[in-house]
Amino acid sequence: MTLxxxxxxxxxxxxxxxIAVHTDHHSRTNDLDNSVSHRADGLARxxxxxAVGTLRTDSLPEDELARSAEALGILEALPNSGPRIRYAYSSQAALPAQRELDEIWREVKRxxxxxxxxxxxxxxRAYRWxxxxVWDNDRIGAVVLVGADPSQGEADHQRLIQWLALCCxxxxxxxxxxxxxxxxxxxxxxxxxxEQQxxxxxxxxxxxxxxxxxxRLVVEEGSAxxxxxxxxxxxxxRLVDRLGRLVTGLLARARMEAGTQEVELGPLRLDQLVERTIAELPDSTGVTVTTAEVVIVDGDSGLLAQALRNLVENALRHGGGTPVEVSVTAGRVVVRxxxxxxxxxxxTRVFERHVTGTASTGTGLAIVRWVAELHGGTARLSQAPGGGALVELLLPECTSR
Structure with a gap:
């Protein structure tokens, strides 16, 4: 598109x-033609x-039109003879050769x-003539030639073309x-x-x-x-219901990221949401949940459940089969x-999207941080005392209690 x-x-x-080049060339040519034509017509008058048929050129040396001309010549032809140079300014070498003078004379007479x-x-040198x-009774007795050198105008025209090229x-x-x-x-x-898609x-x-x-495993076992x-x-x-909730949550998150839907936050029991979400996991037998108190936060249950599932599943996947401990305190869920x-x-990198390498968690923890920030909180990872990973989901407590 740029190209x-x-x-x-x-x-x-x-x-x-x-258009500009053509107009400039045409204008310079017209100016030059008008200049020499007006000067030649003025001198001819x-x-x-x-009375005795002699061409009078006495006024030419004092005439301003003649003195300011670049090249000036007077051709005169006696009856039954060809044209000859009667007067030249500034020198005869500035006039055309005799062959060109004869051609000019014929064109003027025609x-x-x-x-x-x-x-x-x-x-x-090339001149524009x-x-x-000049009439002698009923015949053309002489011709006034006024010439101008077009090289200066052509040089200016070329400079204009160069400037236009640079500007373009x-x-x-x-x-x-x-x-x-x-x-x-x-x-x-x-x-x-x-990218969002x-x-x-x-x-x-x-x-x-x-x-x-x-x-798939459940269906195969049931059919066998x-x-x-x-x-x-x-x-x-139950799995189909869970899939339905997942799809609904994914669509809602896609609409939120696209700006077509806003998150709807409401008071909810975070401790109960954690227990219910972990109970729905198919491999939750190795997960221990500790909820010492009632924790209420402003949140979206579907999004928070999705973040909690990702936290626990990430711990089960990368914990090497070790037990996973989940604790809920005021505005804080810790998965170890x-x-x-x-x-x-x-x-820090594990919370970024599309992280690869030994610490890769796919998009799981990236979704956790996105949900936390959507609720005004954050997520962080640290080393657990005695070894292992400790991931915290921090959420602001409910202010409407």
């Missing part, structure tokens, strides 16, 4: 530059033939008006930079939405993997043993395992 923006700007600038031609002088006729290059670069910023700003929400899919897979695997079928069916129903623990340099 397209820059290319479009470049094309528009090229069109404008082409000052010349005349006297058109019988002021003509414009470009030709080289004897000294090799205006040729105006600079503007294209600026347009590319601005286009990059604008397209980046325009694409950023789409990229953020795509990818995160949602990863977290959904993380959340649904364990209950789906457990449901008719005696266990009723118990397997009851457990399968007796496994190898987490190196100090990884204790």
């Amino acid at each position: 397209l923006f820059a290319a479009t700007t470049a094309v528009c600038l090229l069109v404008l530059v082409a 000052t010349l005349f033939y006297d 058109d019988q008006e002021t003509i414009l031609v470009t030709t080289s002088a004897v000294n090799g 205006a040729a105006a006729s 290059a600079a503007l294209v670069l600026v347009a590319a930079a601005v286009g990059h910023l604008l397209t980046g700003r325009a694409m950023r929400p789409a990229l953020r939405g795509l 990818e995160q949602f899919l990863a977290e959904a897979a993380h959340e649904l993997r364990t209950p789906l695997a457990t449901l 043993s008719p005696q266990r079928a009723p118990a397997a069916l009851d457990q399968a129903v 395992d007796h496994g190898p623990g987490v190196p100090p340099e990884d204790r």
Whole structure:
């Protein structure tokens, strides 16, 4: 998109530059032609033939039009003879060669008006000439030639082209930079939405993997043993209910992250939520829960249950089969395992999304911190006394009791 923006700007600038270059060249040419034409016409009106048929050029040395001309010549042709140079300023070498003079004379006689031609002088320089006729009764007796060197105008024209090229290059670069910023700003929400979608899919897979695997085992056991079928069916129903709550929570979290839904917090018993959530886990036999007091917090039960499940399942997975201890105190849930623990340099990274390596926890702890921050709290990990990992979920207590 940046390249397209820059290319479009470049094309528009090229069109404008082409118009500007053409206009400037046309304007300079017209100015030069008007200058030499007006000068030639003015000088032609000052010349005349006297009563005896002699061309009078006495006024030319004092005429300002003649003195300010770059090149000036008077061609005169006697009856039945070709044109010859009668007067030259500043030198005869500044006038065209005889062959070009003959051609100019023929064109003036043919058109019988002021003509414009470009030709080289004897000294090799190119001039733009205006040729105006001087009448002797009913015939053209002389021609006034006024020339101007177009090289200065052409040099200015070339400098204009160079400046326009530099300015266009600079503007294209600026347009590319601005286009990059604008397209980046325009694409950023789409990229953020795509990233959120990818995160949602990863977290959904993380959340649904364990209950789906457990449901598969329960169904296989029930189908393999008719005696266990009723118990397997009851457990399968509970797992399906849990899956339904998980899907509802995932959708709610996706809407919250997209900004289309706000979290609804209300007073709830954190101690009871912890006990109920752990009881629903399929492998909760190695988990010990300690709740010494009634703990009430402002929270969303579905999101907090999801965070608690992730904490306990992470401890069971990375604790190496050791017992997991869960304790609930005022605004604080602590989950401890007796496994190898987490190196100090990884204790912050494990709460980031898509962490890889020996301390990887997938997206589980990232969801825990997200839920904690959504409730105005936080989550942290430290080394437990005597070994193992200790993860704390800190939440503000309910203020409406």
